[in-house]
Structures are given as structure tokens and as C-alpha cells.
Amino acid sequence: MSEDQLYFFYDLFQYLLNGICQGSIYALIALGYTMVYGIIKLINFAHGEFYMIGAFTGYYCIKSGMPLLYAFPIAMLFSGIMAVIVEKLAYKPIRHAGRIPALITALGVSFFFQYFGQMVLGAAPKPFPETYEDYNLLEKFGITEIIFTKTQAIIIVSTVVLMLFLRWLVMSTKVGKAMRATSFNKDASELMGINTDRIISFTFFIGASMAGAAGVLVGIYYNTIDPMMGLIPGLKAFIAAVLGGIGIIPGAVLGGLVLGVVENLVVGFWESTYRDVVSFGILILILLVKPTGLLGTKSKEKV
Amino acid sequence: MTYKNFLFLIFLLPQLSLGAKANAKDIILGAVFPMTGPIATYGQESVNGMKLALKKINLKGVRGKKIRLIIEDNKGEPVESANAVRKLISVDDVLAIIGSVASSNTLAGAPIAQSAKVPMLTPASTNEQITKTGKYLSRTCFTDAFQGEVMAKFAYNSLNKRTAAVIVDLSSDYSKGLAQIFRKKFKAMGGTIIDKNFAYNQKDTDFRTLLRKVSRKKPDVIFVPGYYQEVGLILRQARSMGIEMPFIGGDGWHSDSLQQLAGAKGIKNNFYSSHFSPDDTDPAVQDFVKEYVAAYGSKPGAMAALGYDGLMVMADALKRSKSLNREDLQKAIASTKNFKGITGVITLDAQRNARKSAVVLETTPEGNVFREKISP
Numbered sequence: 001m002s003e004d005q006l007y008f009f010y011d012l013f014q015y016l017l018n019g020i021c022q023g024s025i026y027a028l029i030a031l032g033y034t035m036v037y038g039i040i041k042l043i044n045f046a047h048g049e050f051y052m053i054g055a056f057t058g059y060y061c062i063k064s065g066m067p068l069l070y071a072f073p074i075a076m077l078f079s080g081i082m083a084v085i086v087e088k089l090a091y092k093p094i095r096h097a098g099r100i101p102a103l104i105t106a107l108g109v110s111f112f113f114q115y116f117g118q119m120v121l122g123a124a125p126k127p128f129p130e131t132y133e134d135y136n137l138l139e140k141f142g143i144t145e146i147i148f149t150k151t152q153a154i155i156i157v158s159t160v161v162l163m164l165f166l167r168w169l170v171m172s173t174k175v176g177k178a179m180r181a182t183s184f185n186k187d188a189s190e191l192m193g194i195n196t197d198r199i200i201s202f203t204f205f206i207g208a209s210m211a212g213a214a215g216v217l218v219g220i221y222y223n224t225i226d227p228m229m230g231l232i233p234g235l236k237a238f239i240a241a242v243l244g245g246i247g248i249i250p251g252a253v254l255g256g257l258v259l260g261v262v263e264n265l266v267v268g269f270w271e272s273t274y275r276d277v278v279s280f281g282i283l284i285l286i287l288l289v290k291p292t293g294l295l296g297t298k299s300k301e302k303v
Numbered sequence: 304m305t306y307k308n309f310l311f312l313i314f315l316l317p318q319l320s321l322g323a324k325a326n327a328k329d330i331i332l333g334a335v336f337p338m339t340g341p342i343a344t345y346g347q348e349s350v351n352g353m354k355l356a357l358k359k360i361n362l363k364g365v366r367g368k369k370i371r372l373i374i375e376d377n378k379g380e381p382v383e384s385a386n387a388v389r390k391l392i393s394v395d396d397v398l399a400i401i402g403s404v405a406s407s408n409t410l411a412g413a414p415i416a417q418s419a420k421v422p423m424l425t426p427a428s429t430n431e432q433i434t435k436t437g438k439y440l441s442r443t444c445f446t447d448a449f450q451g452e453v454m455a456k457f458a459y460n461s462l463n464k465r466t467a468a469v470i471v472d473l474s475s476d477y478s479k480g481l482a483q484i485f486r487k488k489f490k491a492m493g494g495t496i497i498d499k500n501f502a503y504n505q506k507d508t509d510f511r512t513l514l515r516k517v518s519r520k521k522p523d524v525i526f527v528p529g530y531y532q533e534v535g536l537i538l539r540q541a542r543s544m545g546i547e548m549p550f551i552g553g554d555g556w557h558s559d560s561l562q563q564l565a566g567a568k569g570i571k572n573n574f575y576s577s578h579f580s581p582d583d584t585d586p587a588v589q590d591f592v593k594e595y596v597a598a599y600g601s602k603p604g605a606m607a608a609l610g611y612d613g614l615m616v617m618a619d620a621l622k623r624s625k626s627l628n629r630e631d632l633q634k635a636i637a638s639t640k641n642f643k644g645i646t647g648v649i650t651l652d653a654q655r656n657a658r659k660s661a662v663v664l665e666t667t668p669e670g671n672v673f674r675e676k677i678s679p
Contacts, residue, residue: 007519011515011516011519014512014515015512015515018509018511018512022509115339118339118340118343119339122343123338123339123340123341123343124343124344124560125341125532125560125564127535127560127563127564130566134543136545144545147511147543147544147545149543218508222508222509222536223536223539223564223566224508224532224535224536224564226341228340228341228506232506264509264512267512267513267516268512268515268516271500271502272501272502272503272512272513273473273500273502273503273504276504
């Protein structure tokens with residue numbers, strides 16, 4: 001193999017790796033979108049803001065001297081609690097008013113958090129504190145052409161752990177069963193004695209805590225957080241959720257990873273400026289060709 | 304709107320304008336700056352500097368009047384800037400406008416000020432196009448052409464580099480302007496520019512793949528004329544990937560956050576051009592630094608000094624102006640000559656751009672160190 005070809009494979013592998021990391025973050029955020037949509041058919045556009053809240057909670061925890069291992073669950077918990085409060089105050093009262101009012105409320109909540117955040121936390125981006133020295137894990141094996149850092153490993157491992165946990169929660173617990181039942185038919189579940197209000201709140205909680213986890217991971221990966229940080233990743237995660245099939249949990253993961261990898265391949269082999277063009281192009285394309293998403297089955301109702 | 308509400312509004316209108324006339328003794332100036340948003344620190348610093356200048360000016364007053372400043376937040380966005388300029392002209396009826404910081408923002412407001420014939424003076428926007436908008440636009444800082452030239456000279460002569468790569472922030476006119484001039488000057492001196500487009504957009508956070516592409520081309524030096532928020536991340540990610548060549552840039556790098564964003568490893572061995580260094584030993588600069596620290600508790604950055612000079616030049620023009628109408632004021636601004644400011648001696652040329660020297664700073668973990676002064 002010539003050197004050029006060899007480097008092509010090195011590059012390809014590196015871009016895939018970078019893509020999987022970015023995709024993991026998208027996937028974690030997309031999970032919340034898809035779960036909330038699955039259960040009450042609401043596109044929760046404020047979802048990106050829970051990611052921001054998670055990042056800031058992690059930031060203040062670590063700043064106050066807490067180790068990353070504690071800051072992580074606290075950030076998840078706080079994001080989740082905020083989501084439940086938002087659900088109770090903003091979404092529940094208008095749940096029966098139809099989907100458009102709920103969508104607009106979600107946009108309002110999103111703006112509220114973005115601008116309230118700028119007021120309270122300050123608009124300037126904050127550097128996320130470093131808790132450990134980052135280095136290339138592959139250097140030990142004598143590989144310097146490909147870089148796979150400790151942070152990237154942490155991102156991938158935590159994403160996998162969280163997904164397995166979520167899968168277990170939804171498929172093997174009583175709450176999970178209730179969630180699936182509520183999603184399938186809310187009225188029937190209620191008649192069967194399921195407290196659907198509580199299940200809906202719980203779904204918001206889980207979804208937002210996943211986003212909160214993504215927020216902390218992004219904090220340690222990019223080292224910068226700001227109150228507007230939820231906007232673009234929120235939209236990207238929405239694309240990921242639609243790409244995989246909105247309402248389908250494995251679809252969100254698949255969509256996130258595909259989007260992350262595609263974006264990095266576009267930047268690497270083509271032009272970085274086409275990255276967002278391609279991502280939003282994917283959204284339009286999937287809505288035109290297969291609105292139910294990659295893993296979706298046919299249904300009468302279309303997004 | 305119901306009929307009743309409409310009547311109520313009609314009732315209200317004359318009273319509102321009366322309220323404005325009651326304060327007509329003051330000279331009312333408008334200011335458009337990003338007080339929130341991604342480049343908020345620029346706006347806040349500029350306004351801090353301007354407030355210091357305002358206090359000084361109002362001690363004596365101008366033509367027996369006080370200056371009142373109406374500050375509008377443009378959130379760092381061009382659309383908001385245009386709205387803010389329109390509001391200052393049509394609602395507040397300001398005599399002149401100072402602003403803004405980022406060139407894209409200033410460019411969005413410039414045509415509105417020009418067509419309303421309201422003098423607009425930018426203290427910090429370096430893009431060439433701004434003063435080309437029309438004769439009501441002027442600036443008290445140097446231009447991109449000069450900054451690009453300074454960094455090309457610096458890279459070629461002082462750092463002794465021969466091959467450069469340029470990474471552009473595509474969402475910024477400022478970045479594109481600087482990149483274009485740098486390319487031209489560096490080539491003219493005999494250097495090589497890697498002929499490939501490397502670009503990103505504001506608010507991007509992942510540069511690993513882009514940086515890998517750049518380093519594959521093996522440049523000696525990388526010119527990144529972006530803003531500190533992205534530059535900080537670029538520096539950090541580059542060094543963590545083992546890219547060791549120096550990065551150089553323009554005044555968009557200037558921020559206290561750059562050190563923290565880039566990290567100790569990322570910040571070393573990079574250079575940028577700026578308007579001002581608080582380490583300058585000039586007594587006027589040191590006096591300003593002292594006053595600023597006393598008022599705000601931190602050292603002033605370039606934006607604070609530029610904001611200060613901008614308002615001072617405006618006050619000077621108000622004093623020299625034949626009358627307090629906008630046309631005379633604009634003539635007075637354009638004829639500013641040898642004004643001793645904090646950021647250098649300011650003379651506006653025929654295109655209403657300031658001619659003055661630039662400083663090159665080296666970024667180190669301890670702060671930015673004054674490296675050399677390059678004159679036009």
C-alpha cells in the first residue's frame with residue numbers, strides 16, 4: 001500500500017472515531033426527544049436547554065471542588081428535575097389543547113432558558129474546569145497517527161453504559177412497561193390503573209437527565225459552555241431522532257451516530273462549511289423519502 | 304387593535320415626544336454594542352471604557368451641555384444591530400452613533416446610518432467595507448488591511464516562516480477580510496499559502512477533523528483570524544493532537560477567556576495583533592489602566608481602550624464642530640488630526656480610517672506579553 005493510501009485509511013479511521021464521539025452526544029440528546037415524542041407526541045424544542053442546564057450544573061459542581069464522578073449524576077439529576085418542573089408548569093396545563101400550542105410553548109420554554117441563562121449565568125462562554133490531564137490512549141501501543149484521547153473514551157463508555165441502563169429500564173422494569181403502555185395507548189393504560197401523569201413526568205425526567213449527561217460530557221470534551229449552547233446540538237439531535245425514527249429509542253441512537261459520522265466525513269473529505277448543509281439536508285431528505293425514519297414502520301400518522 | 308386601544312395610543316404619542324424634548328439640553332448619542340451573546344465581553348468592555356470617558360467629558364461638559372449615552376444591545380447579531388441603529392435614529396433621534404464591535408454587526412447598521420445621514424463612528428470594527436458605505440461612517444481603529452499586513456510581516460520577518468495555512472471563520476466578514484489581505488501580503492513577500500479552503504462557522508465546537516486536515520499539509524504557521532471563543536478551542540484541540548506550529552491571528556483573539564479556553568498547553572507559542580496592551584509604558588496608558596482598575600477591578604482590554612478613545616474623539620469633534628447639526632459634526636469627526644488617544648495618535652485619512660500603530664502580543668499561560676510594535 002502506498003503512503004497516500006495508508007494515510008487515507010488513517011484519516012478515515014480518525015474521522016470515524018471523531019464522528020462516533022460527536023454522534024454519541026447527539027444520541028444522548030436525541031433519546032430525550034424521542035422518548036417524549038413517543039409518549040405524548042410532543043416535539044420538545046426546549047430539550048436542548050436541559051443539556052445546557054446539565055452542563056452548567058456539572059460546571060458549578062466541579063468548580064466547588066467536587067470530583068467528576070459525583071458531578072456527573074448530580075448534573076443528570078438536576079436536569080431531570082428541571083424538566084419535570086417545566087412539564088408540570090408549562091406542558092401539563094395545555095396537554096389537551098392540541099399539538100401546535102404545545103409546540104409553541106416548547107419554543108417559548110427554550111427561549112426562556114436561553115435568555116434567563118444569559119441573565120443569570122452571564123453571556124460569555126465559560127471554560128469548563130479540567131479535572132484530569134487528557135492524553136492519547138493509543139500512544140501506549142506505539143500509534144501516533146490516530147488519536148483516541150481519554151476524554152473520547154469516557155464519552156463512548158458513558159454513552160454505552162447509559163444506553164444499556166435505559167434499555168434495561170424500558171424493557172425490564174415495571175416503570176418501563178408502564179411507559180411503553182402509556183406510549184401505546186394513554187387512555188387504556190389509565191383504565192388499567194397506570195398513573196399516566198406520573199409516567200409522563202418520569203419520561204421527561206429520564207430524557208432530560210440523558211441530555212444533562214451529554215452536557216457534562218461536552219463540557220469535558222470541548223471545555224466551553226454558554227447559555228446558548230443548547231440551540232444547535234438540540235436541532236442536530238432533533239435531526240438524529242427523526243433520522244432514526246422519532247419515538248423509537250434505538251432509532252435515536254442510530255440516528256445520532258449516523259449524523260455524527262456523516263458530519264465528520266463531510267468536514268474531513270469535503271468542506272467544513274458544507275457540514276450543516278448536509279445535516280439539515282438529511283432532515284429534509286428523510287422527511288421526503290421515509291418520514292418514519294430509518295427504523296420506523298409504516299403508520300397512518302406522519303410527522 | 305381595538306378602536307379604544309388605538310385612541311389611547313394617539314393620546315399617548317404627543318406626551319411621549321414631549322417627554323423626550325424635556326431633556327433636549329443634553330447631547331444625546333447612541334451606542335450599539337453586544338451586551339449579551341457570544342461576544343458579550345467585547346461589548347461590555349467597550350461600554351466600560353466609554354463610561355469612563357463619559358464621566359470625564361461630563362465633568363466639564365461640551366459646549367455647556369452634558370452628553371447622554373443611550374446604549375442598545377445587539378446581542379452580537381447583525382439583524383439586531385440593524386434594528387438597534389434604526390431604533391436609535393427614529394425613536395431616540397440621536398445626534399450620532401458609536402458602534403459596533405464585530406464588523407458584521409457594524410456593517411448591518413452602517414447603511415441605515417448613512418441613508419439617514421447620522422454620523423456613525425466605530426471604535427473597533429476593522430473591516431474595509433465599513434467606511435466605504437458612505438461618508439457618514441468613520442472609525443478610530445486601524446483596518447483589516449493593516450492587521451493582515453502586520454501579521455504577514457510578523458510571520459515572514461519575525462517568526463521566519465515560509466509556508467502558511469489560513470483557517471477562516473466563514474460567518475464573519477472580519478475574518479474573511481483579514482484572511483484575504485494576509486494571503487496577498489504573505490505571497491507578495493515570497494511566502495507560500497496552502498491553496499485549500501479551511502473554514503468553520505461561529506459557535507462550532509469540534510475542530511479535530513478540520514485540524515487534522517490542515518496539519519496534513521504541513522504548514523510552518525497557521526493564520527486563524529477568528530474570535531477568541533472558537534480560537535481558544537482550536538488552540539486546545541490542536542495542541543492535544545500534537546500540532547505544535549505557532550498559530551497567529553488578529554485582535555479577535557483578545558479576551559481574558561482565551562487563556563482558560565485554550566488551556567496551558569494550547570496557549571503557548573501563539574501570536575496576535577492588537578490595538579493596545581495594558582503593559583505599554585506610555586504614561587497616558589498607565590493612567591488609563593489605573594483609572595479603569597479603580598472603577599472595575601480588572602485590567603482594561605483593547606476594547607475598553609478603543610471604546611474610551613472612540614467617545615473621546617467624538618467629544619473632541621463635538622467641541623470643534625461648527626454647530627450641533629449632523630453634517631457639521633461629521634465634518635469635524637472626519638477632520639480629526641493627531642488626537643492623542645490611549646491606543647495611539649489618531650488621524651483620520653481621506654477614507655475616514657484611523658492611521659495608527661499595532662502591537663503584536665505573544666500568548667502565554669501567564670497572560671499576553673507585548674512582543675513588538677509595528678507602524679503603518
